Amino acid sequence: MSDTAKPTVGLFATCLVDLMRPVVGFAAVKLLEDAGCRVDVPVAQTCCGQPAYNSGDKTDAQDIAKSVIETFEGFDYVVAPSGSCAGMIKDHYPEAFEDDTEWRPRAQALAAKTYELMSFLADVRGVTSTGAAFEGTVTYHDSCSGLRELGIKDQPRALLSTVSGLHISEGKETETCCGFGGLFCVKYPDISEKMVDAKVDDIVATGADTVLAGDLGCLMNIAGRLQRRGLSIKARHAAEVLAGMSAAPAIGEPADEE
Amino acid sequence: MQPTTPNFKQNARDAIANDPLQAALGKLAVGFPMRRLEAAARLPEFENLRDQARDIKTHVLENLDYYLEAYEQKVVESGGHVHWCRDAEEARETILEICQKAGAKTVTKSKSMISEEIAVNKYLEENGIEPVETDLGEYIIQLRKEPPSHIIAPAIHLSKEQVAETFRNAHIDLAADRDLDEPRSLLEEARAKLREKFLGADVGLTGANMLIAETGTNVLVTNEGNADLTNNLPRVHVVIASIEKIVPTLEDASTILRVLARSATGQDISVYTTFCTGPRRPEDLDGPEEYHVVLLDNGRSEMIGSEFHEMLRCIRCGACLNHCPIYKSVGGHAYGWVYSGPMGAVLIPNLIGMEEAQHLPNASTLCGKCESVCPMRIPLPKMLRKWRERQFRAHTGAPSARWALRGWAWLAKRPGLYRWAMNVGVAVLGQFGGRGRFRSLPLASGWTSKRDLAAPAGDTFINQFHKGARGDQSGALMRKKVH
Numbered sequence: 001m002s003d004t005a006k007p008t009v010g011l012f013a014t015c016l017v018d019l020m021r022p023v024v025g026f027a028a029v030k031l032l033e034d035a036g037c038r039v040d041v042p043v044a045q046t047c048c049g050q051p052a053y054n055s056g057d058k059t060d061a062q063d064i065a066k067s068v069i070e071t072f073e074g075f076d077y078v079v080a081p082s083g084s085c086a087g088m089i090k091d092h093y094p095e096a097f098e099d100d101t102e103w104r105p106r107a108q109a110l111a112a113k114t115y116e117l118m119s120f121l122a123d124v125r126g127v128t129s130t131g132a133a134f135e136g137t138v139t140y141h142d143s144c145s146g147l148r149e150l151g152i153k154d155q156p157r158a159l160l161s162t163v164s165g166l167h168i169s170e171g172k173e174t175e176t177c178c179g180f181g182g183l184f185c186v187k188y189p190d191i192s193e194k195m196v197d198a199k200v201d202d203i204v205a206t207g208a209d210t211v212l213a214g215d216l217g218c219l220m221n222i223a224g225r226l227q228r229r230g231l232s233i234k235a236r237h238a239a240e241v242l243a244g245m246s247a248a249p250a251i252g253e254p255a256d257e258e
Numbered sequence: 259m260q261p262t263t264p265n266f267k268q269n270a271r272d273a274i275a276n277d278p279l280q281a282a283l284g285k286l287a288v289g290f291p292m293r294r295l296e297a298a299a300r301l302p303e304f305e306n307l308r309d310q311a312r313d314i315k316t317h318v319l320e321n322l323d324y325y326l327e328a329y330e331q332k333v334v335e336s337g338g339h340v341h342w343c344r345d346a347e348e349a350r351e352t353i354l355e356i357c358q359k360a361g362a363k364t365v366t367k368s369k370s371m372i373s374e375e376i377a378v379n380k381y382l383e384e385n386g387i388e389p390v391e392t393d394l395g396e397y398i399i400q401l402r403k404e405p406p407s408h409i410i411a412p413a414i415h416l417s418k419e420q421v422a423e424t425f426r427n428a429h430i431d432l433a434a435d436r437d438l439d440e441p442r443s444l445l446e447e448a449r450a451k452l453r454e455k456f457l458g459a460d461v462g463l464t465g466a467n468m469l470i471a472e473t474g475t476n477v478l479v480t481n482e483g484n485a486d487l488t489n490n491l492p493r494v495h496v497v498i499a500s501i502e503k504i505v506p507t508l509e510d511a512s513t514i515l516r517v518l519a520r521s522a523t524g525q526d527i528s529v530y531t532t533f534c535t536g537p538r539r540p541e542d543l544d545g546p547e548e549y550h551v552v553l554l555d556n557g558r559s560e561m562i563g564s565e566f567h568e569m570l571r572c573i574r575c576g577a578c579l580n581h582c583p584i585y586k587s588v589g590g591h592a593y594g595w596v597y598s599g600p601m602g603a604v605l606i607p608n609l610i611g612m613e614e615a616q617h618l619p620n621a622s623t624l625c626g627k628c629e630s631v632c633p634m635r636i637p638l639p640k641m642l643r644k645w646r647e648r649q650f651r652a653h654t655g656a657p658s659a660r661w662a663l664r665g666w667a668w669l670a671k672r673p674g675l676y677r678w679a680m681n682v683g684v685a686v687l688g689q690f691g692g693r694g695r696f697r698s699l700p701l702a703s704g705w706t707s708k709r710d711l712a713a714p715a716g717d718t719f720i721n722q723f724h725k726g727a728r729g730d731q732s733g734a735l736m737r738k739k740v741h
Contacts, residue, residue, distance in 0.1 A: 022715055022719035026722075056650030061667075177623050180623065184623045186702075188270070191584060196708070198583075224708075228697075228709045243729065
């Protein structure tokens with residue numbers, strides 16, 4: 001396929017991936033390019049505005065959303081390695097402009113072409129395998145927004161099941177919130193701790209050595225609690241495994257000395 | 259009751275440290291959701307029924323004035339009385355007046371959340387009338403002088419040992435060494451005690467799961483049959499219900515009944531479903547001589563047409579509580595008032611005020627589980643966010659959190675400055691994050707008090723990408739290859 005025939009994808013890296021875990025961004029770029037897309041990562045992107053939106057600061061959320069719309073509306077697709085941020089653009093941008101006749105159509109148009117990474121690969125690009133290898137038993141945590149706003153459940157599992165050497169051991173409570181909830185985890189730390197402990201117990205019971213998910217917020221919360229409890233289970237974004245980039249240190253783990 | 263809702267944070271901490279409560283919540287967390295799932299799986303049209311149930315209440319709320327008047331007319335035609343009450347005080351006074359006219363000394367009650375909302379028990383006691391709760395759970399918490407901790411399972415927070423202790427303290431006429439180890443013996447003891455009360459009561463006070471406009475009927479759903487003894491045996495039956503309980507027809511009521519028990523307890527239908535229409539007719543073998551309906555507004559009409567309009571579809575099944583990870587962590591009492599869980603977090607600020615209840619809409623991860631199980635498809639997370647918007651506009655909550663948020667938003671609106679600031683921040687944190695994570699970090703104690711914080715890698719993804727870097731097998735950079 002010539003480059004001009006390929007669809008263009010604007011990668012919405014998400015603020016957490018950009019700041020905390022670049023390897024997820026590189027994994028996303030590789031997976032999207034392998035799936036026949038031309039990928040760009042606009043420098044003008046910051047945050048999707050969800051912290052403001054969920055805190056009731058609708059005006060700031062709208063301003064940030066406008067900037068995201070302007071930055072990304074020229075692409076064929078917008079893809080984010082996060083169900084939460086993709087859900088914000090897809091579900092909540094049109095809702096945030098429900099009374100705004102100028103911006104509502106633009107928000108709806110962007111929403112219509114915005115996808116979470118793994119569902120984009122499986123549902124839009126028809127990817128069935130990424131040809132990666134990973135030795136180990138993993139369990140998958142369904143992040144709330146991805147699951148309930150975007151219907152992401154089977155796509156990551158289907159892709160992961162083709163990874164050579166990888167075995168999936170399902171938890172009983174994969175669909176239960178991990179207690180992150182953005183600012184919730186710092187506003188109500190006791191309740192959040194109770195929730196993430198239940199999540200960690202469920203992960204431990206699977207016997208997996210690695211927990212995977214599609215959202216860095218949940219993963220940092222789970223990884224941080226696993227480490228605080230002295231458990232050796234590792235946490236990674238599923239894209240790292242699918243892109244064959246799992247030699248990078250897991251979340252919160254030190255880099256190997258060279 | 260006096261709300262303890264402003265102390266939600268402390269209430270939650272106490273609840274998490276309360277071992278018997280946590281054991282009880284652990285059982286609820288598994289039992290109810292599993293049974294709901296099984297009940298829904300047995301009924302292929304369950305999802306369609308949810309749509310139909312939602313549409314029925316949506317239609318009612320758009321025509322509430324019409325249906326309320328139609329309902330009143332039917333009640334009057336069947337020989338009953340309707341009392342319109344603006345608020346809790348009016349409702350309490352109306353009920354007291356009916357009881358006093360009937361010369362009542364004892365009022366038996368079947369479970370009613372509205373009667374909790376208007377705190378009628380305390381009022382009756384102050385006026386020399388003994389209210390007796392006849393639902394087993396309500397009876398237990400009445401003896402313990404506690405509010406309900408769940409809208410359909412009011413004593414769910416208690417262990418059977420705690421119930422046995424409550425009975426020993428309350429039923430002092432019985433042998434102190436009697437065996438109360440089994441739930442069965444607790445049930446039999448309560449049943450014997452309540453039988454005396456049923457026979458002696460002058461007025462029976464019930465709630466209503468629905469009010470049917472077509473026939474002037476109130477519908478009562480129980481698993482114990484106590485509502486039937488409450489509405490049939492005393493000379494006077496008083497129904498207390500809020501105005502949004504109306505449904506147009508018997509057919510509509512049966513549609514809602516098909517989702518109610520399945521969503522609540524996972525039963526196909528409750529053990530008892532009772533339809534009461536007016537007082538006893540000459541040809542009836544039993545039934546009350548007088549039939550009164552106390553119709554309560556108490557803030558509902560203010561919600562019509564507001565952003566909380568859809569909350570009025572709620573049928574009080576409790577599914578959102580049973581599936582809520584916050585409720586399952588802290589239980590119902592932490593919410594500090596009559597209602598709890600996601601429905602409580604939306605409703606309570608409407609009823610006791612946003613200031614008092616400011617924590618409730620915020621103490622949620624907006625995980626969406628509640629909306630996914632709500633039989634009436636109420637968008638609960640969206641309404642929690644609407645409360646947050648109202649609070650933000652009213653400057654409710656801690657100023658520091660507000661300024662941190664606004665600061666972040668200010669920066670996020672300025673991509674050039676944002677990129678510069680993040681590059682500096684990530685580089686600084688990367689310097690100190692050599693062990694991959696922080697166990698504590700200034701200004702991040704909300705996070706690090708409970709969990710480690712992964713350290714950033716030292717350079718942002720976007721920076722690296724635009725320097726030409728791409729990932730390799732190890733996830734490390736391959737700058738040389740691309741330059």
